[in-house]
Amino acid sequence: MGTLTYDSKLVVSFDDRVLAHLQTVIWAKLRRGEPFAFTWTESASTSGFGRTSVWLSPSIPVAFEYFGGRAPRLNPAWVQAMNRSANSAGGLTVVPEPTDSGPEPGA
Template identity: 70%
Template sequence: MGTLTYDSKLTVAIDDRILAHLQVVIWGKLRRGEQFSFTWTDPDRAGMGRTSVWLSPNISLAFEYFGGRQPRLNPAWLEALAKSANSPAGLSIVDEPEPPAGA
């Protein structure tokens, strides 16, 4: 279980595999200077069910992983997350689709 820290103030625990996919999508958009929202659910936090933040190139983000190895990335999931990030609602964690045949 890794962590995503937003603006040095908000830290959320996210599974390493999910976090690795989010990092690729988020950094891709920020590298292009794009701003967007990111919403996730966190049923384990007392009284908190959903959190939304605004991501932009001038807000610090830190991705910290529990495991030492980079998870294998699923191109279909990266595409689904990117589609979500480009929607009016912004990025949200979508279910992982089956990887393409031969991947």
């Protein structure tokens, strides 16, 4: 489990693989100077909260720390799905990872 630290105050844990995909999307938007909302859900038993939302902007520090020593392999379809989420009115959410079922028969 890695952590995302927001504004040096809020620390939330994510699986390293999820965190790597979030980092890719978040950095791309912040690099372009695009502020946006990010909402995630957690077990109420672990954090005391069920859902958290933050406003991410280039002026607020965000840090990513990973438990594992190797960078997880990125799934481009998952990055794209999270990008669509980040660009929506509701903002970025952790969407389910798309499965790669391979090429369509006859394609």
